[in-house]
Amino acid sequence: MSLTMNLYLPIAGNSVNCLAIFGLGGIVGLLSGIFGVGGGFLMTPLLIMMGIPPTVAASSDSNQIVGASTSGTLAHFRLGNVDIKMGFLLLIGGIAGGTVGVQIIKILRQLGNADFLISITYVLMLGFVGGYMFLESLQAMRKSSQGRHTAPSSKKESVYARMVRTMPFQTDFKRSGIRISALMPLVLGTLVGILAAIMGVGGGFIMVPVMVYMLRMPMHVVVGTSLFQILFTCINVTVMQATQNHTVDFVLALLLLLGSALGTQVGAKLGKKLGGEQLKILLASLVLIVMFKMLFDLLVQPDILLAYMGGH
C-alpha cells in the first residue's frame, strides 16, 4: 500500500510534500524559539525553492509565524520572559515605522534605485549586526572564562547612556529590570519598522540586537518580548495579505505551523539551557550565514535572469 505524503495547495497552486514542509517548519521554529526571531528571512526563500510562488511564500509564512509566535510567547511567558509593556511600545513604533517604510520604498522605486538600495542595506545590516554581536559576545565569553570582572561603575558613562538617562517619560520596565524613557522603544521600534519595511522582512533579527544593545534588556527577556511583538505584526500582515492580495495559503501555513510550533517549544527550552552570551553568538553566526548567502547570490550569476514579482 502506498501512502502519498503530497498535498495540493489551491492558493499556492502547487502540491507539496507534507513531511518536507513539516520538517522545514520544525527547523525554523527551533531557531525562532531559541533566538526570538520570526524566521521569515530563512523560511520564505526555502519555500520559494520548494516551488511556492514568492508572494504566497511570504504571506503564508506570516500566517504560520502567528501560530509559532503564539506558542513561543506562551512558553516564554511561563518562564517570565515577556515584557508586555515594552513589547507594546515597540509594536506601536514598529507599525508607525512600517507605514513610513512602505512610503520610502514607493519613492525609491520611482527613483529607480530601490532594489539596489534594498540589497545593499540588507547585506550591510546583516553584516554589521551579525559582526558586532559575534565580536561582542566572543569578548564577553573570553572575559568570563578568564575570570576577569570589570565593574560597570568604574566605566566612564557614555554619551548614549547619558542621553538615555536624561530623556523625558522615564518608565520602569520591571520584567526587563530597566528604567528608561518610554520614547526609546517607540523611536527604536519605528526605526526597525522602517528598515523591516524597506527590506521586506518582519525585522526580528534587527529588533533583537536593538533590544539587547540599545535598550539593555536581558537576553532571555529579549527573546520572549520579541516573539510577543512579532505575533501582532504578523496578525496584521496575514489579514492584510488575505484580503488585498489573496496570497495566504492557510493549509501551507498550518503544515509549517505544526512543525514550527513544536520546534519553538523545543527551542525555548534549549535556549533556557544556553547562556545569554552563547545565545548571542549563535544568533550572530546565523545572521552572518544569511549575510554570506545573500552576498553569494549577489555575486554569482543566477541560472535564470527572469523572476516572478514578490519575495525578497
Place this chain on the structure above:
Amino acid sequence: MKTSNHIQFAWLSVLLLMVFPCLSLADETGGISTTPTSIEMGAQYDGINLKVKGTVPAGSDVILHLTGAVRDLHLRQKGKVGGLLWMNVGTVTLTNVPNVSLIDTSRPFSELGGVASPFRLESLRNVIKIEQDTKAEQIDIPHELFLLKKHERLYNEAEKGVHLGPVEGSISSFSAELAIPSALAPGEYQVEAIAIKDGAVVGKYATTVRAELIGFPKWLSKLAFEKSLLYGILATVIAVFAGLAIGLVFQSKGAH
C-alpha cells in the same frame, strides 16, 4: 443568364463533392481522446500522466501539443550592477504567454523537417509580445522565459514520446503520456495532434481537457477569493489556537 448560373452551380456542386469526401475522410482517419477526460485537482493532486490516444492518416508522424490559455506576465529582470552585483534591474511585461506548453513527438524534430518548426517551443517567440524596461540590459527574454517555465515544468519539449501503432487500412493509431505538472492552474487546455507526412501537415485533431478544483481545495479557494476577510481572520484565529494548543500540550508534558 439563368443557364450560366445553373452551369456555375453544377460546377460548384461537383467541386464540393470532390472536396467533401476528403473532409469526411479526414474525420474518419483522425481523432484524439484523453484519459482522464478532465483533470480533477483534489487534496491529493500531484500532477498526473495524461494518456492521449488517437488515429492519424497511415504513415504520418505525430506532434502532440498541450497548451493553455494565454495571459500577461510581469517579471523582474536580473542584471549586473556596477559590473559586480547581480540584482533586479528592471521589469518585463510579457503578453500573450501560454501558461502551459507541453510538446512531444513520434520522431525527433530534426527528422520532421521545416514543417514541424511552427509547432516547436521556439515558435512562441513569434507570439509573445515583450515590453522591456528600457534602462535594463537587453537579454534574450523568450529564452529566459522558457527556462523559467521549464523549471516549473509548465513548458516542455520532448521527442519520441508518441508511440505509433500498426497501420490498419488508411489509418494508424498513436498513444502517448503527457506529464501534467502539479503547478497547473485550473482552466481549459487544448490537446492537439498534428499529423505530418512527406513534409506536410496532413491533419490536425484536437480535444479539450478541463482542469478543475474539487473537494477541499475548491472550498478553500472559494473562501479565500470570495470571502477574503473571513478567510484572513479564520487563518489568524486558527493559527493562534493551534499555537496555544501546542503550547499547552508542552506545558502538561513539562509538568510531569
